[in-house]
Amino acid sequence: TKEQRLQIGEEIRQYMYQLINLSNSKFGDKHIFAGQKTDNSAYELGLGVTATDQTTSVAASNSGLDYSVSGSFKADYTVKITDRDYGTPATVSYTYAYKDPTSGEMKESKEFKALVRDGKVELDIPGGKITVSETPPLAVGDSFKIVEPKVTGSAEKTVVFQAEKSGKANDPTMTFRYSADGGFTWTENVPGTIDSNGNVVITTNTGVALTINGEAELTEVPDTEASAADGGSWFYARPTAVYKGDDDDTQVV
Numbered sequence: 001t002k003e004q005r006l007q008i009g010e011e012i013r014q015y016m017y018q019l020i021n022l023s024n025s026k027f028g029d030k031h032i033f034a035g036q037k038t039d040n041s042a043y044e045l046g047l048g049v050t051a052t053d054q055t056t057s058v059a060a061s062n063s064g065l066d067y068s069v070s071g072s073f074k075a076d077y078t079v080k081i082t083d084r085d086y087g088t089p090a091t092v093s094y095t096y097a098y099k100d101p102t103s104g105e106m107k108e109s110k111e112f113k114a115l116v117r118d119g120k121v122e123l124d125i126p127g128g129k130i131t132v133s134e135t136p137p138l139a140v141g142d143s144f145k146i147v148e149p150k151v152t153g154s155a156e157k158t159v160v161f162q163a164e165k166s167g168k169a170n171d172p173t174m175t176f177r178y179s180a181d182g183g184f185t186w187t188e189n190v191p192g193t194i195d196s197n198g199n200v201v202i203t204t205n206t207g208v209a210l211t212i213n214g215e216a217e218l219t220e221v222p223d224t225e226a227s228a229a230d231g232g233s234w235f236y237a238r239p240t241a242v243y244k245g246d247d248d249d250t251q252v253v
Contacts, residue, residue: 040244051234056217058144161237
């Protein structure tokens with residue numbers, strides 16, 4: 001039942017809080033799990049986000065392309081097909097660009113090549129992969145916009161977001177619903193706002209804000225009685241531990 005799931009969730013949250021406290025253990029006045037940043041806590045409570053459909057992270061400029069997505073990308077990328085070689089073996093060349101999180105400058109990669117194998121092309125991007133069917137084939141000038149879902153704010157329980165319609169996230173008629181209490185109550189007909197990067201932001205009445213790819217193709221979740229197994233675009237903003245120690249990348253665990 002919903003009540004039993006909420007009780008189990010509360011027990012698991014208590015275990016997570018205990019683990020965060022243990023992970024912030026000190027030797028003397030130094031945090032022992034924070035790498036070289038020993039003056040700071042290794043972990044802090046935050047929010048992480050997961051989506052039931054990873055393809056919502058990626059939008060193709062050519063709507064006719066058939067592709068799948070795996071992994072979790074390290075940044076927001078723009079991937080461009082720059083060349084094709086129809087020799088043996090056939091190859092596709094591509095570059096990717098991203099915004100440096102420190103300087104805010106756009107950084108572009110060198111050109112990479114991917115083999116066409118068994119009618120598919122695998123584009124390796126840091127942290128993830130886009131596998132594209134060659135029916136229809138990739139063409140020079142095709143591109144992909146990658147935006148991993150992000151969440152800000154704070155919440156003691158998981159906040160569930162659903163798409164109420166099918167279509168592009170940035171469609172002016174697109175609306176969403178969300179629940180912050182395990183599906184007991186829902187706030188419906190919530191519009192998204194467009195940020196400066198063209199992404200869509202859905203904000204709850206408690207200030208939890210979900211950002212998703214504005215060009216993503218979303219699928220309707222028909223009603224509040226549906227389950228994730230029924231399909232549709234679902235996003236979960238979950239309380240989690242965020243690593244704040246000495247690392248190249250912030251880790252959500």
